[in-house]
Amino acid sequence: MSLARRLVFGSNPSRTAIRILVLAVVSVIAFRWVLLPVRTEGISMLPNYASGRVTLINRLAFLRHGPSRGDIVAIRLAGPHVVYVKRVIGLPGERLKIVGGQVYIDGVPLGEPYVKYRGPWDVPEVTLTSTEYYVIGDNRGMRASDHSFGRVNAERILGRLLF
Amino acid sequence: MAAVCLVVAWQRWTTSEERAIRTRLLGLASDLNGPDAGAASLLRAARFGDYFTDDVVVELGEGSPPIIGRATLVGMAARLERRTTAARLKFDDIDVRLRDDRTAADVGLTASFMREDGTGGDAVDAREFALQLVKRDGQWRVARAAAVAALR
Numbered sequence: 461m462s463l464a465r466r467l468v469f470g471s472n473p474s475r476t477a478i479r480i481l482v483l484a485v486v487s488v489i490a491f492r493w494v495l496l497p498v499r500t501e502g503i504s505m506l507p508n509y510a511s512g513r514v515t516l517i518n519r520l521a522f523l524r525h526g527p528s529r530g531d532i533v534a535i536r537l538a539g540p541h542v543v544y545v546k547r548v549i550g551l552p553g554e555r556l557k558i559v560g561g562q563v564y565i566d567g568v569p570l571g572e573p574y575v576k577y578r579g580p581w582d583v584p585e586v587t588l589t590s591t592e593y594y595v596i597g598d599n600r601g602m603r604a605s606d607h608s609f610g611r612v613n614a615e616r617i618l619g620r621l622l623f
Numbered sequence: 624m625a626a627v628c629l630v631v632a633w634q635r636w637t638t639s640e641e642r643a644i645r646t647r648l649l650g651l652a653s654d655l656n657g658p659d660a661g662a663a664s665l666l667r668a669a670r671f672g673d674y675f676t677d678d679v680v681v682e683l684g685e686g687s688p689p690i691i692g693r694a695t696l697v698g699m700a701a702r703l704e705r706r707t708t709a710a711r712l713k714f715d716d717i718d719v720r721l722r723d724d725r726t727a728a729d730v731g732l733t734a735s736f737m738r739e740d741g742t743g744g745d746a747v748d749a750r751e752f753a754l755q756l757v758k759r760d761g762q763w764r765v766a767r768a769a770a771v772a773a774l775r
Contacts (some may be wrong), residue, residue: 501737501747537733537751537773540717544749544773595774608748610774 489515490581494519496618498534500545504597504607505532508578509545515542519523521620526552530574534618535595543618545606547574552614561600579603586611593617632718641719644728647674647763652712655700670771672697676766684750684770710738728763729756731771 466552467532470476480623491497496517500509507531517534534543541599550556561578563570588594588611596609599617651674657667672693681690690696735749750769756763763764 473740535773537749538718538731539733541715542749546774559680592643604707608774612774616773 472547473565495622496534496540498543498545498621500610503602504599505545506599507599508532508574508598516622517617517619518622519619522617526614527617532621533595534613534621536618538608540618544595545621546595546597548591548593548611550588550611552590554594555587556583556594558583563596572619574598577602579604591615593607599605627632634740640728641722642724644719644730645717646761647756648714648717648732648754651765652676652714655712668697668701671700673762673766674757676764678775680767682769684772710736712736727766728756728760730756 474489496519498515498517500513500515501511503511521527521531529548529551531548532545533548533610534545536543549563549570549572550565557564560580560582563572575598579602580599581604583604586594592611593614594610595612597607599607651671654667654670671749675693675696677693678691679693679696681696683690692698713735715733715735716731720746722728730751731751733749733751735747737747751773753769753771754765755767757766758764
């Protein structure tokens, strides 16, 4: 076997073929069901996620426990191909309100070091049910009416963003 | 062998209607994203109304009154188009469920609206919609479209 063929196919071509097949199957499973690649669009997660950034959704992140406060999660719409990327700020059972841009959880101000732009948003108090989380983007400098945020059912949360 | 043939025929029959609905919806998006001036634009406007039933109802969600009737919808779309020529519409995750009589279907999809945000990038708004389509005069037409609130 020539050196070129040996470099491409290895010393045992059938074994190389099996390795390629296994790699392909593992890649398909990983990137279709476990680590979903997403490209963020829009400005609602600025400055932490700029428009056009590519990242992965870990769909196994919440198998054993639900999301924690501060997690950045993907929320499905009709399916998994277009998702909202938001930060979890309210957990099931909590009371949440926003006054002048400051988030209060059960009456206590929430520290949010990740928020760099903050407008004077006001949201009346809501009480989350046992299956609801409150999610919001990091860019609070935009108009609240242009920003999708609020209560979401746990079953819509696809997973946590890896990075 | 006959059973296999029946199953294959049934599957093909099912998928052909589903495919027709998907093609119809993608055609709607394509027509909305088409050229913005000239004869093509006029043709597109004429075609747009054809995607809906006369008594179509479009519910955009809390705070927006429902749009009732094809004429109203076409008029609104024409007025909106003049202000949003840079906007593009895309449908993803189209899930078609045919009803038993096969002349109506429930469809779920995500509609993404992309427009130039003035900074060189695309600003995106995405909404989930639940549609009801009916087959009239041999064509699938949208009879009802309602926005589904993923975040409340």
